[in-house]
Structure formats: C-alpha cells, structure tokens
Amino acid sequence: MKTIFRIVSVVLIASLWMACDSDGSNSNSSKPKARGSIGEIILVMDSAKYAGPVGDAIRDIFESDLPGMIRSEAKFKVNRVDPRAMTRMLRMSTNLIYVTTFDDRGAASQVINAQFSKESKEKALNDPNLYSLRVEDEYAVGQEVLYLFGNTEQQLIENLEKNGDRLENLFEVRERGRLEKAILARKNTAANAEAEQQLGIQINVPASYQIAKSEPGFLWVRQPTPTANRADISLFFHVEDYVSEEQTFPENILTMRDSITRQHIFGDPEDPTSYVVTEKQIVPAFQNMVINDNFTTEIRASWKTNNMSMGGSYLGYLMVDKEKGKLYYLEGFVYYPNEVHRDALREIETILLKTDVSWTPETGA
Numbered sequence: 001m002k003t004i005f006r007i008v009s010v011v012l013i014a015s016l017w018m019a020c021d022s023d024g025s026n027s028n029s030s031k032p033k034a035r036g037s038i039g040e041i042i043l044v045m046d047s048a049k050y051a052g053p054v055g056d057a058i059r060d061i062f063e064s065d066l067p068g069m070i071r072s073e074a075k076f077k078v079n080r081v082d083p084r085a086m087t088r089m090l091r092m093s094t095n096l097i098y099v100t101t102f103d104d105r106g107a108a109s110q111v112i113n114a115q116f117s118k119e120s121k122e123k124a125l126n127d128p129n130l131y132s133l134r135v136e137d138e139y140a141v142g143q144e145v146l147y148l149f150g151n152t153e154q155q156l157i158e159n160l161e162k163n164g165d166r167l168e169n170l171f172e173v174r175e176r177g178r179l180e181k182a183i184l185a186r187k188n189t190a191a192n193a194e195a196e197q198q199l200g201i202q203i204n205v206p207a208s209y210q211i212a213k214s215e216p217g218f219l220w221v222r223q224p225t226p227t228a229n230r231a232d233i234s235l236f237f238h239v240e241d242y243v244s245e246e247q248t249f250p251e252n253i254l255t256m257r258d259s260i261t262r263q264h265i266f267g268d269p270e271d272p273t274s275y276v277v278t279e280k281q282i283v284p285a286f287q288n289m290v291i292n293d294n295f296t297t298e299i300r301a302s303w304k305t306n307n308m309s310m311g312g313s314y315l316g317y318l319m320v321d322k323e324k325g326k327l328y329y330l331e332g333f334v335y336y337p338n339e340v341h342r343d344a345l346r347e348i349e350t351i352l353l354k355t356d357v358s359w360t361p362e363t364g365a
Helices: 047-051 053-062 107-113 118-126 153-183 189-199 250-264 342-352
Strands: 040-044 077-081 095-101 132-136 144-150 210-215 218-222 232-241 276-278 285-291 294-305 311-321 326-335
Touching: 040 053, 047 053, 047 095, 047 107, 053 095, 053 153, 095 107, 095 153, 132 153, 144 153, 153 342, 189 210, 189 218, 189 232, 218 250, 232 250, 232 342, 250 276, 250 294, 250 311, 250 326, 311 342, 326 342
Parallel strands: 040 077, 040 095, 095 144
Antiparallel strands: 132 144, 210 218, 218 232, 232 326, 276 294, 285 294, 294 311, 311 326
16 A cells, blocks of 8 residues: 655755745644545646646546446545635635646745745756645645646656656545544444454444345445435455465456355345456456555445346455464445446545454454
C-alpha cells in the first residue's frame, strides 16, 4: 500500500513561504471548522491556465477516470474557482488547491502570487524541484491547503508529471481518514465476531451494516437500507488455502471471484440464474501492493447478474498471508443504477483496508 509521504523534499517553514497576517498569529482558537463533502476539492486557478497544459496535468492527477467503471467517473469532485472570486465561505473548504506560476502576469494568477513572499519566490527560482507547499488549517480547522507552483508552466508541468501519484495519494489517504471517523465511529461487533469464527480474521464494518450470510470460509454483510441518496453496498469475505503463486494471477483471481459469487450471491435469491459475475466487457484493473506485510492485489471492475437484471461496480482485494498459509478475498460491490459510484467505492475501500487478515486468536483484539 502506498504510504503517507512528504510532498516537498526540503522542510519548509510556512512563515517563510507565505505572506503572514499582520498580527503574525497562527492560532486555531478563532478559526471556523472546515466544511466540504468527502472527495471534494476546491481548485483555485486562472481559467486560461486551467484550459491549457497545466490544467491538463492537474486533471490527469485529480480528475482522471476511476478504472473498471461502467460509466466515466472522476476520482475526485473538483470545483474550479477563479482566484478573484474566492469568498470567506470558499476559503473554509476542507480541501483547497492553489495553482500558479510566477511568470504569469494575469490578474487571476497575481492574486495567488501575492500570497508568496519575495524570499519564497527567490527560493523557487534557485531550486526548480520546489513545486508544492502544504499548509494545514490555514483558514479553517481541519483543512488541507496545497499550493502548487513553478517559475514557468513547463517547470510546473514537469513536477506535476513526476509527482502525480504522490499528490493524488495525499488526498486519497486524507479523505479515507475523514470517512473512517464518520462511518466507523460505531462498529458491528457481531459481524466481527462472525469473521473471527468463520474466517479467522478481524473486520471493521459500520454498525448499520447487517449480516446477510455466514458460514465457514464465507461472510456477507450489507447496508440494508439503500435510498435514492444512499447506494446499496454489500461486502463479502472469503478464505481458502494458499497453495500456489498462480492463485494470484489476474485470470485466476477473476475465476475464483466469480465462483464465490455464483455460489453465494444472487440478485434474486429465488432465481438461481441471477448469480453475480464479473462484467467482462469492461476491462478489470489490477494493481499489486503490500498491506501489513501481505502481498495484495487490488481489483477494480464491474459486475452484473447472469440474467442481466442488475449490475454495478466493485472493488476487491486478494491478500496472501504466507505465515498462516491462507489466501483471502475481500470485496465490496455497489448497486446504484444511474448514479455516481465514486463515494460508495471510497466507503468500501475505507472499510476493507481496516481488515486484519493476520489476526489470530492468540494475538487477541
């Protein structure tokens, strides 16, 4: 798994880089609480710059499509604002990104440039690798403000292309943390007890989720009250013996996954032909990573029922615990016709990444 990182390789002191308030105070005691929905970013930059190559580089990082989806959906909900139109309410947003280049003489970019001290601009001029600055709680408590800058557009674009994954990960990790506090404040302890007994793992699912099916080696929990404003989310967990590296090959992961859903999950429990399968017309996306020292493959793909009555998207993780000799498959799938799945998938990701497959009764809670 990607880890939280420091964007700027050189430790920068915010008071050096940004023009200070007249009283020099940075106390949070009088600041309001930041506001904004999960996954929302306010992007502050000149409209012409956004329409050009710098904007293309920014979109590649924050507005590229989620892989494996039936419909095109961006990773974040990005709202661009002209720097001259920033209001007190907008400055209180949870996630703010300012983008500028110091050679831009346009009125909009000059509003951002004025926030940089003369010393900071000279520092950037002498070190082309400096391109970003993070400031927490600048205008509101619980806020992340990121400044992305360069002496020229080409210099900024080169730094964005080199560090795009890190910038994306910064906000992915931050948003999962915010979501975790909201949805896992209360947990379903009964579901965790079933996971310990049936699979030998520990899970963390919201208290609102209910157990749909539990048997040795398999557990299915779901959000039982989907609404027009709430996706139908299901999570399932499976374990089997790990006997060969071939089990981790993409084609074998899909075969295993579809064998699990064919046996356990149906669009209509009364109709045996409504079992769930992977939608092969949408190419699944695979990414290898390491989570808690366990080799893991992430799968993002789409699903449908065999009788074509339902469909949606899913996010899964294949995890190998060599010490226990077990292979685990964790998945969350979404049914939310004609609606955006991004937020539901982020909820699934947040929950599944809290799973401890290395847990044993000897280690305890």
